[in-house]
Amino acid sequence: MTAKKEATLLQALIPILFLIVLLTINVIVLGSGAIEGANQIALLLGAAVAGVISFQLGHTWHEIEVSIVRSISSAMAAMLILLTIGSLSGTWLLSGIVPAMIYYGLKILNPTIFLLAACVVCAIVSLATGSSWSTVATVGIALLGIGKALDIHEGVIAGAIISGSYFGDKMSPLSDTTNLAPAMAGTDLITHVKYMMYTTIPTLVITLLIFMVWGFTLDTSTTATDSQAVLAAIENSFDLNPLLFVVPVLVIVMIVKKVPALPALLVGALLGGLCAVIFQPDVVR
Template identity: 30%
Template structure:
């Protein structure tokens, strides 16, 4: 079936793309991107720009028209337009949450109940619970995630480790929430009941969560608390002095969580929370000028407490802070759109089908395909959709229940995406928390344990196979 679709897609090409050409191009792209980012430490933007140039040369070699190339770029960017608007709104939201006292309040309340010895496992569990409740890893990271990152830094913990715990917890919740878009998409692509999919997810999610919890507990006990208790007390006093610390300031968070739980679209939800945060600011600081509000939304909030740790943590946000992320996403989606338009991805997936004769091989190749699409395109939805559509019939040919397909797509597609520096999730996390993907990657235990456990489970005997 996939081969017929590939042949139709090649109709506009003057020459078919052979499997050797497709593999050669992918190897060149991955090697070049990896070398430039890791070896030469160039920004991911530059690496993707060079990758686009290579694909342009390949398209010229295959005599593909410029119109077709433009169509590929446009088709690649289109699915990312709504996430881009969401990113921009989250940048604005962060700044007004700080101005309203929302994030400082979460930090002060957190200091009163959390200790460094159990901080990381607690962060992992709370982010998991919040993620499962609201069904959105992005919402979890941009709300409690920011507060936890600030608390961890004040406690003297490595921010990359704290970010790893935040990301792991957020994607743990996202993978098992019935409100999650990626869980629903995985179930829909595999034609599986949503709750059957979630139940089957637990076989891989729970072991990964348990191992992650052990890892964060170990790291917490090894951590040295470089800020003494009186130091934390000083930070809390500073927050009380310069910010509004009140349960009322948490109202924008409550509204955001409620809207997510009710599955209200993200854009109106974020706009509502922004407006509500501004109203809370005016409630306690009625003399705030409109010019200040506009400056915070555009350029971010600038903390001026005079305490270096506080000012460093709470000087952030603004729509402009997300432009780095937006430009990287546009480049990544453009590259992905071209690879799809030129039938590079489909050609390889069609060839991979020939290797899928057993359960273990089928699950392995499905997982590797999702991971590969994440690496090449950086879009978590396509890492679910493309392998799901390509391999669905293969699961049925060997009588392997569709729930195995949905679980593999979710585990190796959506959950792996935050580990890619140019992936939509990785870019969002780096832009929101200010910690690079390669820095937190070693500590995002859950995100790489789940795909490994999924692949390993494929080699185990089951009642169905």
């Protein structure tokens, strides 16, 4: 039986450095096209290099396979949530839930303050639910649609949504990570949140100032015309029944009541499909 050796710092860094080099080459050569497959190949090659080093250190294929399965298992919950978010966003778009949010959001929100408002809204919802994933999957989808209708760049909209969502997740007493961190460190939840405020609150204030300034620099000369066209298209395509808002409210209430994110989002996706059949029969056909 081959004796197992501990990896040196250099051996541990080789797969990471190899991966960084491959990803850099992909971005330089392919640009945005790198995400269409080249980066995945780079990840597989990086894993192969790590496997070769592991063999050199005396590990068997069975041990490597067990480690692979363990790593995939630890990420499975997040992957299932991502798949469920895809289902939820699809049924909510088809049922008219997201179009209804976009419709009323366009009537309420001004392009100048949209980025600021998006960040604040996501922070409040995430703070109330304790889940950044659920916030992005529900309110975030609608805000992305509103921002695109206002002709704001998708990357900036995503930045506002994610910034607010992660603030609430980090500071919420309902968040699993916020509860786990003090438990592992041997302190209490209130003390943990108190000391996080010293760095998190100033960061949020700076972020909000950036989004506020950015909002005033946006060109809104054609926004009104574009918004009216979007509003007319939504009115002609969907039945904007107020009962549609029951579904997102129910999902948020479930998460506030500490229902795990995966079943809560799955219920939201199923109810979205049911609403599509009831309220948008022409679209479903």
